[in-house]
Amino acid sequence: MSEQLIYKRTDYIQADKVAGFCPGCMHGTVMKLIGEVLEEMNLVDKSVCTLGIGCCGLQMDYMACDNITSPHGRACAVATGIKRSNPESLVYTYQGDGDLASIGLAETMSAANRGENFTTIFINNGIYGMTGGQMAPTTLIGMKATTAPAGRNAEEHGYPMHVCELLDKLTAPHFLVRTSCNTPANVMKTKNYIKKAFQYQMEGKGYSLVEIVTSCPTNWGLDSLKALEYLEEKMLPEYPLGVVRDLG
Numbered sequence: 001m002s003e004q005l006i007y008k009r010t011d012y013i014q015a016d017k018v019a020g021f022c023p024g025c026m027h028g029t030v031m032k033l034i035g036e037v038l039e040e041m042n043l044v045d046k047s048v049c050t051l052g053i054g055c056c057g058l059q060m061d062y063m064a065c066d067n068i069t070s071p072h073g074r075a076c077a078v079a080t081g082i083k084r085s086n087p088e089s090l091v092y093t094y095q096g097d098g099d100l101a102s103i104g105l106a107e108t109m110s111a112a113n114r115g116e117n118f119t120t121i122f123i124n125n126g127i128y129g130m131t132g133g134q135m136a137p138t139t140l141i142g143m144k145a146t147t148a149p150a151g152r153n154a155e156e157h158g159y160p161m162h163v164c165e166l167l168d169k170l171t172a173p174h175f176l177v178r179t180s181c182n183t184p185a186n187v188m189k190t191k192n193y194i195k196k197a198f199q200y201q202m203e204g205k206g207y208s209l210v211e212i213v214t215s216c217p218t219n220w221g222l223d224s225l226k227a228l229e230y231l232e233e234k235m236l237p238e239y240p241l242g243v244v245r246d247l248g
C-alpha cells in the first residue's frame with residue numbers, strides 16, 4: 001500500500017529543532033503558520049525576517065530562512081533598510097508588544113506612515129514576556145504586572161493601546177487586521193491573513209500589519225487552559241478581532 005502524506009513539518013523550521021517556548025505559548029503556532037504560508041507561496045528562500053527583542057526573538061533559533069535580530073524596538077527601521085535595498089525579497093518583522101508598541105512605537109508609526117512595503121507580525125500578549133512580566137502598552141486595566149503589582153490603573157498608567165486602530169489614523173497603511181490563535185478556526189483565519197499580507201507586499205502595495213492576540217501563560221500566572229479562558233474573556237473584548245483596513 002502506498003503511503004499518503006497528510007502532514008509534514010514546514011521546511012521553514014530547522015529539521016532538528018524542538019520548540020523551547022513555554023507550554024501554551026502561541027509563538028510556536030504563529031511561527032508554524034508563517035512557515036506554511038511562505039512554503040505555499042514558494043517564498044522561503046526569498047524571505048527575510050527582522051526580529052524584535054524578547055521571546056519573539058527566540059524564533060532565530062528555529063527558523064531556516066534569513067533573519068536578523070534588530071536592536072530592541074527597531075525592527076521596522078531595520079526592515080525598511082532591508083526591503084529598500086532588496087525590493088524583490090519578502091520582508092517581515094516579528095515583534096512583541098513591548099518591542100513594537102513601547103520602545104519601538106516611533107519606528108512602527110514612522111514605517112507605517114511612510115507606507116513601507118513590508119509586513120509586520122505583531123504578537124500582542126499584553127505583557128513583556130522574556131523579561132518576566134513587566135507592564136506593556138497593551139496590558140489590560142486591572143491586569144497584574146511586575147511593574148504594576150496591584151494591576152494597571154488608567155490614572156497612573158494610561159489605557160491599553162490599540163495598535164491597529166492607531167495605525168488606521170494614518171493614510172498609507174494598506175492592510176491592518178487583528179486576529180488570534182485561540183481556536184482552530186482562528187488559527188486558519190490567522191494563516192489566511194498572513195498570506196494576504198504577504199501577497200499584498202509581493203504586489204508592491206505597501207505596509208501591512210497582522211496583530212495576533214496571544215497568551216503568555218507564564219507571566220499571566222495561569223496554566224495553558226486558564227490562559228486561553230483569560231484571553232477569550234478579557235483580552236478579546238478589549239482587542240476585538242477583525243479587519244481594521246483592507247485597501248484591496
Ligand SMILES: Cc1ncc(C[n+]2csc(CCOP(=O)(O)OP(=O)(O)O)c2C)c(N)n1
Pocket residue numbers: 052053054055056057072095096097098099100123125127128129130131136216
Ligand atoms: C534597549 C533595551 N532595553 C531593554 C531591554 C530588555 N528587554 C528584553 S526583551 C524586553 C521586552 C520584550 O517584551 P515583548 O516585546 O512584549 O516580547 P515577548 O517577550 O512578550 O515576546 C525587554 C524590555 C533590551 N534588551 N534592550
Ligand code: SF4
Pocket residue numbers: 020021022024025026027055125129130215216217218219
Ligand atoms: S514567557 Fe510568555 S511569551 Fe515567552 S515563551 Fe513563555 S509563554 Fe511565551
